[in-house]
Amino acid sequence: MTDVQTIDVGHLKAYDISNQDPLWWGQFMFVFIEGAMFAILIAAYFYTRLRMDVWPPPGDQFPHKLLPTLELIPLILSCAGTYWASEAAKKNSRGGMAGGLTLNIALAAVALWMRIVEWHSLNFNWMTDIQGSYVWAFLGLHTFDYIADLAFTAVLLLLVLIGRCGPKQRLGVHVDSIVWYFLVAIWIPIYVVIYWGPIIVETQQ
Amino acid sequence: MKTTTRVAKVSAATCTAFTLLLTSCIYNRQSAIDPAGPQSGRIDTLWWSFFWLLGAIFLIVMVLTAMTLTRQHRGFEQEPLEALHKASEKTEARLRSVITGATIVSIVILFVLIVASTVTGKANSELQNKKNPLTIQVTGTQWWWQIEYKMGDPTRSLVTANEIHIPVGRPIQIRGASNDVIHSFWVPNLNGKRDLIPSRITTEWLEADHPGAYRGQCAEFCGLQHAHMALWVIAEPEDKFNAWLEAQLQPAASPRTPEEIKGEQVFMNHACIYCHAIEGTPAAGQSGPDLTHFGSRRGIAANTLPNTMGNLAGWILDPQTIKPGNHMATIEVSSGDLQPLLEYLESLK
Amino acid sequence: MRASQDIYPQSVDVERDVEQLRNSWRHPRGVLGWLSFTTHQAIGTRYIVTAFIMLLAGGIEALMIRTQLMRANNGYLGPERYNQIFTTHGTTMMFLFAVPVMEGMAIYLVPLMCGTRNVAFPRLNAFGYWMYLFGVLFLYWGVFTNTAPDVGWFAYPPLSGPQYTPGKSTDFWAQMITFTEVSALCVAAEIIATISKMRAPGMSLNRMPLYIWSILIQSWMIIFAMPAIVLASSYLLSDRTVGTHFVNPAEGGDPLLYQHIFWFFGHPEVYIIFIPALGFVSAIVVAHARREIVGYTAMVLAQIANGFIAFGLWVHHMFATDLPQIGEAYFTASSMMIAVTSGVQIFCWIATLWSGRPRMTTALHFVYGFIAIFVLGGLTGVMLAAVPLDLQAHDTYFVVAHFHYVLIGGALFPLFGAFYHWHPKFTGRLMNETLGRANFWVLFAGFNLTFFPMHILGLKGMPRRIYTYPPGMGWDGLNLLATVGAWIIAAGGILFIVNFLWSRKNGEVAGNNPWDADSLEWAASSPPANYNFEYLPAVTSRYPLWAPREQRGVVTGLATDRREALVTTLMDAEPHHRYILPGSSIWPLISAICVTIGFAGSVFNGWYITWGAIISGLAFIGWFWPKRPLEPAHD
Structure with a gap:
């Protein structure tokens, strides 16, 4: 006989597609890390800017604002696709996941194309001056993450389409949504800094 | 010619070693607790106040820590501790209030230290007025x-x-x-x-x-x-x-003795002038120390060596051994030219 | 260990379950198998062993430094070699020893203390280790090919910039940082997830052992501090390799910005190292004073406060850069505040020892040594927080003395104590107590002989990082004393190694709980099975193994034919769902190699970043690609 109490967990679910899963926490940590990095980069941008008498440095064009502003539309809308997919993952709806992820990828690709067109039109690069270094760092880091997450989303879509989509993969679809929301959300302050920053904090000689 | 340079190098190095031994006593005052001005004096006072106060705290904490070894439980219930791994509620409460008291005392002490430090800093910044x-x-x-x-x-x-x-x-x-x-x-x-x-x-x-x-x-x-x-x-x-x-x-003293005159020419005809300036002469290099009154200074090579003729010889002949990696180029000076050059440089009082 | 049916409920078939657990948690065979391990005991051990090798390397470098400074105008090391050695010493000790060893201990201990089977992300854990190992190899490849970094472990620009330090040495250094930070961030993320979601049922937040608290706080600090150093080293690297201007003063970059970012990481880094060590102290004090900690709540709050304050005092490393006075006053106050929160913990330990029945084991010897050294180091820290005193002591041997008191006293002594304390758990055998005490006393004496004179040297004007000094400064005798002390420390280290090797064969067999300690790791066998517990424990108190028998509990119903653990809720640790852990995998190693190709190659050619990203991406896809058949759901 025993006098030890037992807790039987056999009846509990073998997985849970929600924020209770450790994987969700792992992705959340990733968001924190990235967020901390961008926050420090933004702080460093303003620190540097406040030391300069003239901003933006002579010769740098003011970035165009039309295309980057329009870019926000597909970018924010792409979150709807993400949400659709992550809810469908909970309900194990293959069609919903496929639709949501496709919408997400399509809109994100449009936004990426707009960003690259605008990026291409800058008349300075990372070596030109200190503003160039920062603008390219913001664009480079964010776009790198953006493309990486897009690639991962494409892999998830592929898994959904070919039907190799068990609970782990559905959990992947669900937690991947946090990273996408984050990438969209952090883009907004970066957008303000890159495209409006030189105007807001402009000083001429 | 090469041999003579080597001989000169060796003798210069020996000379350097000797002078270092003999003059080592001139390296003296470089200490934060030997104040010679009002600023360092205040810091010195602050230092000793911190030292005594924090030293006393250190001793008290050490004595208390040592006492945990000796008292092993005296005054507290033994048996219940063995069984329950904690003392009675009364004892626990007493310990907690001691910790609270100690914490309050440390906050007060730190507050005093912050004030002392800020006051010292403020007093030291008064000098600019x-x-x-x-x-x-x-x-x-x-x-x-x-x-x-x-x-x-x-x-x-x-x-x-x-x-x-x-x-x-x-x-x-x-x-x-x-x-x-x-x-x-x-x-x-x-x-x-x-x-x-x-x-x-x-x-x-x-x-x-x-x-x-x-x-x-x-x-x-x-x-x-x-x-x-x-x-x-x-x-x-x-x-x-x-x-x-x-x-x-004043501009640099003009060379007087024939040796010094020759030394000046040696200086002007070598690469020395690309880096060093001597006011009143054509030498106007900017990347090395100004030598206009070199002879009046206490040290050479940023006070790596005391300023003696022997050290200077060693330094000119082989700066990379005395101070490896420094930016002074090694210049070939023939043995006949060395002595006049030294005489000249040391005459720049 | 033989499973004993009698302590478990009748409802379970212990023999069958244990048999299945053994099979599902068995390590794969062969070299390839060895490279695929993902159990936390294996990965934790690898971290600890690698980190101890780094401690030896850093220690040898320290001996070289001390030998060079033994007497005035010593010619043992030239300036170039000396600068390489002290840079490598600092870098090794901070990045390649202290942080990884704390992580290794956490990887080993956290799942055991939380009562679960593995960390939350076992493959990420393995990936983190490989990244760390490749970082080690990368830096030491530089050291042995005479491209050792030589600009200090802080690498201030512009000295570390392309103009004043051409060549690859600083690039090696900066990229090594990236390796270790990736590793540290992986560990931090999985530790937070493990502690938050995988504690034993009933282990609510206020029942977590203090060590778990400390490692949780440390992991959060890593999450917020490490991005800063990644940024700082990236600034440096991109300025050096692709010509950006982030910290280039000629183009509007500011070298002080680098210092701000570096120390925003660098100060919390110190706490990242010693906060887990304080957790060791708590665990040792409780187990060896044989009583509950006095002031648990105060301890937890003080640790959390420490974690926060650590981010608010980085500027005290920069007082000499002529900052505005008002800022200085703020940073003085915040720096001194840390003394209060640390003081509270010291008081609690003393009170616990005072009212307990301390058993003078080697582990507790190290705790007493820790208190003596750490309190002294903390008090000199209070001195350094005062701006006027700091302006004199900054960058002198006084500071060298201070941070060695804090780091060796505050982290290394508890670490040695922890090793004596948990060695029976790791290996099944106790270490020799007589040798252990000798080890302690030699280390303690050598340590104080080495570092105490440095306080005086600093006050007498000896700056740091000088490769030699002239005679007649009044520094000769004290330096000689410090050098003798350093060799005594080395002797202490050798005693430790001897004891460790001796105990592997001859140590007394420990049993599950040789110290009659309180926390869950002592409920597992020594050494623990790959699955840690036959049945996961459930707890009803803060000191589960001291609780009466009728209050103990076990979890049944978890699948044993696959690696499965239990997810519980964040606050109260109520069972929520079952969680399938991945098994052994070679993909972490493959991914780490791909990432390494990108990182290491980028030192020589920027395009490697792109190629590295592509192959790493492919490796990660391979990692996450679902295995056939899809895992059964069982629901």
Whole structure:
């Protein structure tokens, strides 16, 4: 006989597609890390800017604002696709996941194309001056993450389409949504800094 | 010819070793707890207050810690502890209130220390309000100090190196700059340190209240020869300082003896002039220390060695052995030219 | 260990379950198998062993430094070699020893203390280890090919910039940082997830052992501090390799910005190292004073406060850069505040020892040594927080003395104590107590002989990082004393190694709980099975193994034919769902190699970043690609 109490967990679910899963926490940590990095980069941008008498440095064009502003539309809308997919993952709806992820990828690709067109039109690069270094760092880091997450989303879509989509993969679809929301959300302050920053904090000689 | 150079090198090195032994006593005052000015004096007082107060706290904590070894449980219930792994609620409460009390006491002590520290800092910054300051720009360079006296009258500006003369009792404003990497200006007997940062000007105020020679050295790691970047601050009474200043404002003394005349020619005909300036001669190089009054300075190679003829010979013949990696080029000086060159340089008082 | 049916409920078939657990948690065979391990005991051990090798390397470098400074104008090391050695010493000790060893201990201990089977992300854990190992190899490849970094472990620009330090040495250094930070961030993320979601049922937040608290706080600090150093080293690297201007003063970049970012990481880094060590102290004090900690709540709050305050005092490393006075006053106050929160913990330990029945084991010896050294180091820290004193002591041997008191006293002594304390758990055998005490006393004496004179040297004007000094400065005798002390420390280290090797064969067999300690790791066998517990424990108190028998509990119903653990809720640790842990995998190693190709190659050619990203991406896809058949759901 025993006098030890037992807790039987056999009846509990073998997985849970929600924020209770450790994987969700792992992705959340990733968001924190990235967020901390961008926050420090933004702080460093303003620190540097406040030391300069003239901003933006002579010769740098003011970035165009039309295309980057329009870019926000597909970018924010792409979150709807993400949400659709992550809810469908909970309900194990293959069609919903496929639709949501496709919408997400399509809109994100449009936004990426707009960003690259605008990026291409800058008349300075990372070596030109200190503003160039920062603008390219913001664009480079964010776009790198953006493309990486897009690639991962494409892999998830592929898994959904070919039907190799068990609970782990559905959990992947669900937690991947946090990273996408984050990438969209952090883009907004970066957008303000890159495209409006030189105007807001402009000083001429 | 090569052999003679080697012989000269060896003898110079021997000479250097000897002089180092004999003159080692001139390396003396470089200490934060041997104050020679009001700034360092206040810091010294603050230091000793911290020392005694915190030292007492350290002793009390150590005694209490040691007592945990000896009392092993006396005064507290034994048996329940064994079984329950905790003391009675009364004992626990008593321990908690002792911890609370100790915490409150430490907060109070730290508050006092913060006030003491802030008051000292404030008092030390008062010096800049004193009248009749002297402004000296110190520019850190790998691995020596350029010293510029900024006078109201620009024609009376003075450039020298590795040695600062100041009048006793007058506030000195040190403007710190750097030509390359970050250095730190530190003469502990007079005041704390101040970093010299490229693209910035930093400021430090100091004052000496006793005449004397105070050594300082670079305190921020600045590369290969960080260890050999020292300077002297010589505090003198006002009249002596003025005499020094007048002498330094003169162009270099003209060579008098035939040896010195020859030495000047040796200097002018070698690469020395590309880096060093001697006021009143064609030598106008800017990247090395100004040598106009070299003979009057205490040390060579940013006070790596005392300024003696033997050391100078060793330094000119083989700077890379004495201070490896420094930016002084090794120049071939024939043995016949060496002595005149030394005589000339040492005559630049 | 034989499973004993009698302590478990009748409802379970212990023999069958244990058999299945053994099979599902068995390590794969062969070299390839060895490279695929993902159990936390294996990965934790690898971290600890690698980190101890780094401690030896850093220690040898320290001996070289001390030998060079033994007397004035010593010619043992030239300036170039000396600068390489002290840079490598600092870098090794901070990045390659102290942080990884704390992580290794956490990886080993956290799942055991939380009562679960593995960390939350076992493959990420393995990936983190490989990244760390490749970082080690990368830096030491530089050291042995004479491209050792020589600009200090802080690498201030512009000295570390392309103009004043051409060549590859600083690039090696900066990229090594990236390796170790990736590793540290992986560990931090999985530790937070493990502690937050995988504690034993009933282990609510206020029942977590203090060590778990400390490692949780440390992991959060890593999450917020490490991005800063990644940024700082990236600034440096991109300025050096692709010509950006982030910290280039000639183009409007500011070298002080680098210092701000570096120390925003660098100060919390110190706490990242010693906060887990304080957790060791708590665990040792409780177990060896044989009583509950006095002031648990105060301890937890003080640790959390420490974690926060640590981010608010980085500027005290920069007082000499001529900052505005008001800022200085703020940073003085915040720096001194840390003394209060640390003081509270010291008081609690003393009170616990005072009212307990301390058993003078080697582990507790190290705790007493820790208190003596750490309190002294903390008090000199209070001195350094005062701006006027700091302006004198900054960058002198006084500071060298201070942080060695804090780091060796505050982290290394508890670490040695922890090793004596948990060695029976790791290996099944106790270490020799007589040798252990000798080890302690030699280390303690050598440590104080080495570092106490440095306080005086600093006050007498000896700056840091000088490769030699002239005679007649009044520094000779004290330096000689410090050098003798350093060799005594080395002797202490050798005693430790001897004891460790001796105990592997001859140590007394420990049993599950040789110290009659309180926390869950002592309920597992020694050494623990790959699955840690036959049945996961459930707890009803803060000191589960001291609780009466009728209050103990076990979890049944978890699948044993696959690697499965239990997810519980964040606050109260109520069972929520079952969680399938991945098994052994070679993909972490493959991914780490791909990432390494990108990182290491980028030092030589920027395009490697792109190629590295592509192959790493492919490796990660391979990692996450679902295995056939899809995992059964069982629901």
